Amino acid sequence: MKCFERLVSQPIRDCLPPSFDPHQFAYRANRSTEDAIAITLHRALSHLENRKSYFADDTTVVGLISDGDEMAYREIEKLDRDKTLKELKEFKPGNPKVERVRILLHGPVGAGKSSIINSINNIFQGHITSEALADATGGHSFTKTYKTHYTRDPSNPTYKYAFVFNDTMGLEVDKDKGMPPEDILLALKGRVKEGYTFNPVSPLSENGPYYNKDPSLGDKVHCLVTVLPIDTLSLMPKEFFSKLRKIRLNASDMGIPQVVILTKVDEACQMVKKDIKKVYTSKYIKKQMETCNAQLGIPMNCIFPVKNYHKEIYVNNEIDELLLKALKHMINFANDYVMAVADKAH
Numbered sequence: 481m482k483c484f485e486r487l488v489s490q491p492i493r494d495c496l497p498p499s500f501d502p503h504q505f506a507y508r509a510n511r512s513t514e515d516a517i518a519i520t521l522h523r524a525l526s527h528l529e530n531r532k533s534y535f536a537d538d539t540t541v542v543g544l545i546s547d548g549d550e551m552a553y554r555e556i557e558k559l560d561r562d563k564t565l566k567e568l569k570e571f572k573p574g575n576p577k578v579e580r581v582r583i584l585l586h587g588p589v590g591a592g593k594s595s596i597i598n599s600i601n602n603i604f605q606g607h608i609t610s611e612a613l614a615d616a617t618g619g620h621s622f623t624k625t626y627k628t629h630y631t632r633d634p635s636n637p638t639y640k641y642a643f644v645f646n647d648t649m650g651l652e653v654d655k656d657k658g659m660p661p662e663d664i665l666l667a668l669k670g671r672v673k674e675g676y677t678f679n680p681v682s683p684l685s686e687n688g689p690y691y692n693k694d695p696s697l698g699d700k701v702h703c704l705v706t707v708l709p710i711d712t713l714s715l716m717p718k719e720f721f722s723k724l725r726k727i728r729l730n731a732s733d734m735g736i737p738q739v740v741i742l743t744k745v746d747e748a749c750q751m752v753k754k755d756i757k758k759v760y761t762s763k764y765i766k767k768q769m770e771t772c773n774a775q776l777g778i779p780m781n782c783i784f785p786v787k788n789y790h791k792e793i794y795v796n797n798e799i800d801e802l803l804l805k806a807l808k809h810m811i812n813f814a815n816d817y818v819m820a821v822a823d824k825a826h
């Protein structure tokens with residue numbers, strides 16, 4: 481039986497399409513019966529939870545549906561939305577050489593990178609927008625080109641606020657699929673020009689027309705954001721975390737601050753789905769934040785769980801609050817970085 485498995489298992493795995501259902505465990509690398517049991521238990525318990533059953537356990541699986549601790553693990557101080565928005569609108573980088581701080585989003589396919597850009601834009605515009613196109617079909621990355629996304633003042637659309645986002649193609653576990661990690665490092669250094677279409681089998685060439693030979697401080701990235709979908713984090717292979725960690729270590733060597741955004745909190749926890757304000761009391765969400773902390777080495781206070789706008793047709797304060805908290809930190813970190821560069825120059 482073992483011999484037979486060795487003979488046929490790899491060829492079957494090689495044929496699996498990238499869009500293969502993540503809950504299908506057979507012939508999938510690094511998946512075991514334990515994962516299947518954990519997911520099945522979760523489904524069963526979620527079902528019971530919907531019928532108002534109560535569990536007081538604290539295991540990973542039960543945590544997924546638990547009502548959470550009485551004590552929140554992060555202060556849920558009410559963010560003054562209008563005051564924060566005003567501060568962000570009036571923000572100016574602390575280094576005169578930089579007109580706008582640059583935030584780069586990277587992460588797996590379908591993690592919600594483009595949706596974060598849209599969601600933040602929605603807050604500033606006061607209505608639902610689709611600046612960065614998002615897609616639900618899965619498989620390979622929908623975003624393929626390197627583009628800077630500005631947020632404009634709705635009362636004066638020629639005025640752009642002092643922060644920009646760069647969206648990237650989704651990363652994949654397999655080599656030669658998804659965004660080449662080398663291109664993320666080039667983007668961090670400001671080497672990738674606007675409009676470049678990523679090529680999974682070959683990183684940007686130094687001699688190509690989209691290679692920026694002389695990047696300014698403003699072209700460089702000032703804060704790197706790793707976007708991960710919290711609902712499928714436990715299915716993410718170890719190799720993928722290693723890939724992300726390598727990128728993070730390279731960014732650290734360049735002194736670039738980093739943030740992790742965990743999207744899809746509504747899909748991960750029934751309690752949060754019902755009431756997004758409970759995000760900091762969900763044991764499951766806390767556990768996933770700890771996984772990121774352990775796997776990537778990112779401190780807990782740099783990890784932000786959020787829910788993006790995806791099906792809503794109006795903006796609402798509760799969704800905004802989590803996104804604004806994350807944005808405020810990204811901008812503060814990016815500003816600290818550009819100010820440190822200014823200090824070094826003197």
Ligand SMILES: Nc1nc2c(ncn2[C@@H]2O[C@H](COP(=O)(O)OP(=O)(O)OP(=O)(O)O)[C@@H](O)[C@H]2O)c(=O)[nH]1
Nearest residue numbers: 590591592593594595614615616622623650744788
């Ligand atoms: N429920 C839920 N869905 C989300 C959330 N964020 C994104 N989505 C959905 O997830 C899907 C993928 O989102 P995208 O923003 O296109 O993801 P991406 O990381 O840009 O994906 P690629 O460009 O393909 O790499 C879309 O259908 C979104 O509506 C979230 O917080 N909650």
Ligand SMILES: [Mg+2]
Nearest residue numbers: 593594622623
């Ligand atoms: Mg995208």
